[in-house]
Amino acid sequence: MKALLLIAHGSRRPESNDELAQLAWQLKTDMTDQFPIIESGFLEIAQPSIAQAIDHCAAQGATELRVVPYFLAAGRHVSKDLPAMVNAAAGHHPQLSVSIADHVGASVQMRNIVQECALAQG
Amino acid sequence: MKALLLIAHGSRRPESNDELAQLAWQLKTDMTDQFPIIESGFLEIAQPSIAQAIDHCAAQGATELRVVPYFLAAGRHVSKDLPAMVNAAAGHHPQLSVSIADHVGASVQMRNIVQECALAQG
Numbered sequence: 001m002k003a004l005l006l007i008a009h010g011s012r013r014p015e016s017n018d019e020l021a022q023l024a025w026q027l028k029t030d031m032t033d034q035f036p037i038i039e040s041g042f043l044e045i046a047q048p049s050i051a052q053a054i055d056h057c058a059a060q061g062a063t064e065l066r067v068v069p070y071f072l073a074a075g076r077h078v079s080k081d082l083p084a085m086v087n088a089a090a091g092h093h094p095q096l097s098v099s100i101a102d103h104v105g106a107s108v109q110m111r112n113i114v115q116e117c118a119l120a121q122g
Numbered sequence: 123m124k125a126l127l128l129i130a131h132g133s134r135r136p137e138s139n140d141e142l143a144q145l146a147w148q149l150k151t152d153m154t155d156q157f158p159i160i161e162s163g164f165l166e167i168a169q170p171s172i173a174q175a176i177d178h179c180a181a182q183g184a185t186e187l188r189v190v191p192y193f194l195a196a197g198r199h200v201s202k203d204l205p206a207m208v209n210a211a212a213g214h215h216p217q218l219s220v221s222i223a224d225h226v227g228a229s230v231q232m233r234n235i236v237q238e239c240a241l242a243q244g
Contacts (some may be wrong), residue, residue, distance in 0.1 A: 004240050011197035019195055019227065031240065044238050048140065049225055068239045072194055072226070073141055075133035101239040104194070109238065111148055117190045117223040118126050118153065 003037035003062035005053055007082060008070040010042030020070060021105065037062050043077055043085065044086045050082070051089040058093040067097045072105035125159035125184035126238030127175055129204060130192040131193055139168045142192060159184050162192075165207065172204070175213040180215040187212065187220045194227035 041053030
């Protein structure tokens with residue numbers, strides 16, 4: 001069973017972290033056929049941690065885990081910390097095969113979003 | 123004359139910072155009619171700083187500055203630090219009227235990007 005895990009940095013502002021949980025919730029409307037399990041977690045500061053989120057996916061019966069790094073830039077967090085933490089946590093669930101997608105900032109669609117923000121009123 | 127300024131957090135990895143300059147460069151293809159001046163800058167760690175980027179816009183004759191925060195989450199950086207630094211820097215250029223757009227993470231299109239990343243091969 002496939003699980004999708006969104007991972008963001010984590011902020012000290014709860015409203016900011018809530019945005020990620022809300023996005024994961026919205027994705028359940030769009031992607032429940034492809035990913036019966038959709039969860040979110042944080043690299044640092046906020047909870048659930050990456051390890052907690054992966055445990056949660058495994059407890060729901062996940063056998064394939066697709067991780068989407070919700071980061072704009074491929075800094076150290078994306079290139080090193082996130083894969084290391086995902087692989088360490090997934091190591092406790094031998095039934096789980098893991099793949100890590102490109103960070104969202106790598107999408108060519110980001111260009112459209114910047115244009116939309118630039119031209120919006122307000 | 124209108125200027126568009128993209129502001130990202132800034133990373134210790136030069137490749138990561140280069141992504142922002144590249145995005146600003148690509149936007150010149152799309153938006154040069156609306157924004158004859160397009161620049162990018164960083165909140166911290168990397169250069170140009172916000173103040174340097176705003177000086178650079180003003181030196182090119184900008185009278186209207188549209189700032190797009192290139193951040194996913196509305197954390198303290200977006201809600202407090204960025205507006206404070208933009209307003210302080212713009213204060214040195216009385217001819218400049220400034221507006222700050224929503225951060226890119228607030229766009230409803232982010233949901234499509236996560237789906238694209240989740241379903242991509244590799």
